[in-house]
Every structure is written in C-alpha cells, then in structure tokens.
Amino acid sequence: MASAIDDATLQAYRETHYRVLGDMPMTLRIDQPSAALAALHRALGVECSAFITAANPFSQRCDDAANARRQQALAQDxxxxxxxxxxxxxxxxxxxxxxxxxxxxxxxxxxxxRMLGEKYQQNAVVWSGEDAVPRLVLLR
Structure with missing residues (x-):
C-alpha cells in the first residue's frame, strides 16, 4: 500500500525505541516480540495495546507547550x-x-x-495484539 509518508520518516519510525514508563517499564521495538508487553497484557487482563502520541502532528515539530496541551487532550480522550x-x-x-x-x-x-491517531493528526500508531508484537500501523 502506498503511503503519503516519506521513506526516511518511515525508517525512523521503525528504528524508534518506544519506551514505556510506570510500574512495568519496557522498551518496545517494531516487529519484535516483547515478553514484557505480553506480561503486562496478562497482568492487566487485556489482549492488545496501543502506543500513541499527540505530539508533533504529521511529524512537524511543535514547541513543548503545544505538545503538552495536545498530550493532555489525548489523555482526557x-x-x-x-x-x-x-x-x-x-x-x-x-x-x-x-x-x-x-x-x-x-x-x-x-x-x-486508528481513530485517536487520526484525530491527533499522526502519521502512524504502534499497535500490539495477542502476540505482543508491536506493529507500525500507517494512517496516511
């Protein structure tokens, strides 16, 4: 499927370290199974999860204050x-x-x-199903 996202940006998304903070910290990598994520899913009784942001819509840098406001709105949603x-x-x-x-x-x-990613003008989200493999889901 063709994407409106340039190849360099897609490559950067694939190389990014998706760091989860909190009680069960972990680092997720695209297409790499995560035993820590599987354990979190089991502990919380869920079968899936999403790694999402509202920052820097369409990969255009915003200042810290704008990103903080966008993140707060996403948290409320x-x-x-x-x-x-x-x-x-x-x-x-x-x-x-x-x-x-x-x-x-x-x-x-x-x-x-997908809905939240589109609402907050993101190029992609990272989603993991029952297999606890983070996958890059393109939105454009």
Whole structure:
C-alpha cells in the first residue's frame, strides 16, 4: 500500500525505541516480540495495546507547550473512553529528533487506536495484539 509518508520518516519510525514508563517499564521495538508487553497484557487482563502520541502532528515539530496541551487532550480522550494511559516516550536512538511524550494504552482496540491517531493528526500508531508484537500501523 502506498503511503503519503516519506521513506526516511518511515525508517525512523521503525528504528524508534518506544519506551514505556510506570510500574512495568519496557522498551518496545517494531516487529519484535516483547515478553514484557505480553506480561503486562496478562497482568492487566487485556489482549492488545496501543502506543500513541499527540505530539508533533504529521511529524512537524511543535514547541513543548503545544505538545503538552495536545498530550493532555489525548489523555482526557483515553480516560473518557474508559482506558488507562501509561506514560511513555518515543525516542529515536541516534537521529536527534526530540523524544516524544506518548502513552501505552492497554486494551485499546486497533480501530480506536486508528481513530485517536487520526484525530491527533499522526502519521502512524504502534499497535500490539495477542502476540505482543508491536506493529507500525500507517494512517496516511
């Protein structure tokens, strides 16, 4: 499927370290099974999760204050939907792009992850199903 996202940006997404903070910290990598994520799913009684952000819409840098406002709005949406947002950061290991505030949302369906990603003008979200393999889901 063709994407409106340039190849360099897609490569950066694939190389990013998706760091989950909180009580069960872990680092997720695209297409790499995560025993820690599987354990979190089991502990919380969910079969899926999404790693999402509202920061830097369409990969255009915003200032910290704007990103903080966008993240707060996303957090409110997640809570209103009945889910829990675990603080997280998306950080490329070497390209100098600032780490993006993010959330891991255990239990969030792929459809709802897509909806939130589109609402907050993201190019992609990271979603994991029962196999606990984080997958890059393109939205454009």
């Amino acid at each position: 997640v809570v209103q939907m009945g889910w829990r947002a675990i603080d997280a950061l998306g950080a490329h290991p070497s390209n100098g792009w600032p780490a993006e505030p993010s959330f891991l949302v255990p239990g969030l369906s792929l459809a709802d992850a």
